[in-house]
Amino acid sequence: MLMVTDFSLSLRQTTLLHQVSFSVQPGEILTLMGPSGSGKSSLFAWMAGALAGDFRAEGELWINARRCDNLPTEQRGLGLLFQDPLLFEHFSVGQNLLLALPATIKGDRRKAQVLDALNAAELEGFFHRDPATLSGGQRARVSLLRALLAQPQALLLDEPFSRLDQHLRAQFRRWVFAEARARGIPVVQVTHDEADVPADGCLLPIANWQ
Numbered sequence: 001m002l003m004v005t006d007f008s009l010s011l012r013q014t015t016l017l018h019q020v021s022f023s024v025q026p027g028e029i030l031t032l033m034g035p036s037g038s039g040k041s042s043l044f045a046w047m048a049g050a051l052a053g054d055f056r057a058e059g060e061l062w063i064n065a066r067r068c069d070n071l072p073t074e075q076r077g078l079g080l081l082f083q084d085p086l087l088f089e090h091f092s093v094g095q096n097l098l099l100a101l102p103a104t105i106k107g108d109r110r111k112a113q114v115l116d117a118l119n120a121a122e123l124e125g126f127f128h129r130d131p132a133t134l135s136g137g138q139r140a141r142v143s144l145l146r147a148l149l150a151q152p153q154a155l156l157l158d159e160p161f162s163r164l165d166q167h168l169r170a171q172f173r174r175w176v177f178a179e180a181r182a183r184g185i186p187v188v189q190v191t192h193d194e195a196d197v198p199a200d201g202c203l204l205p206i207a208n209w210q
């Protein structure tokens with residue numbers, strides 16, 4: 001389970017968010033929606049341990065009963081998906097995915113797991129592909145595989161569907177949510193599009209404070 005308690009965020013003298021709390025069960029999808037500039041991406045950056053700039057943040061982040069807000073990013077166990085998936089462009093698709101695997105997976109099992117994941121994502125034959133040659137939908141799927149292969153405790157989605165055309169968007173969204181449910185991963189997403197909110201998901205409005 002992922003839980004945020006009493007999260008407050010201010011930027012210089014301005015309070016952006018005041019005591020926001022939520023929890024997300026395994027396989028559940030929580031959607032944060034709110035006006036531009038209300039602090040949604042900054043909340044994500046704080047959860048990921050990457051809040052920079054002049055912000056002041058308070059609150060607690062718990063992931064599977066472990067307090068994480070004081071841990072370095074790499075120890076939080078979060079998978080992240082953004083609007084513009086960043087891949088290592090000088091590595092192949094397969095190498096990008098191998099890098100995501102935990103060190104506990106050894107030897108031949110590493111490549112086998114990556115090949116299985118590519119097959120499951122209908123990307124068979126893509127192991128040696130140069131990321132620069134991928135379509136938007138293929139790149140999105142590779143970025144999700146990369147997040148999932150790292151065996152995350154929770155997934156944060158910051159508008160990862162918004163750059164895809166409508167058909168691909170619906171398809172990719174279904175796939176992301178199905179994977180999260182099947183693996184019991186709690187998901188928090190930020191979106192501006194109500195179509196991204198699953199019928200059985202929860203919606204948390206983030207309003208401009210004050």
Ligand SMILES: Nc1ncnc2c1ncn2[C@@H]1O[C@H](COP(=O)(O)OP(=O)(O)OP(=O)(O)O)[C@@H](O)[C@H]1O
Nearest residue numbers: 011016035036037038039040041042043052053054
């Ligand atoms: N690095 C930064 N330094 C200073 N101010 C910043 C920085 N990043 C964002 N801001 C400001 O902080 C506020 C919150 O920004 P944030 O990106 O979290 O909002 P958001 O709700 O995600 O907006 P959007 O829906 O437009 O993505 C905005 O007023 C923004 O201009």
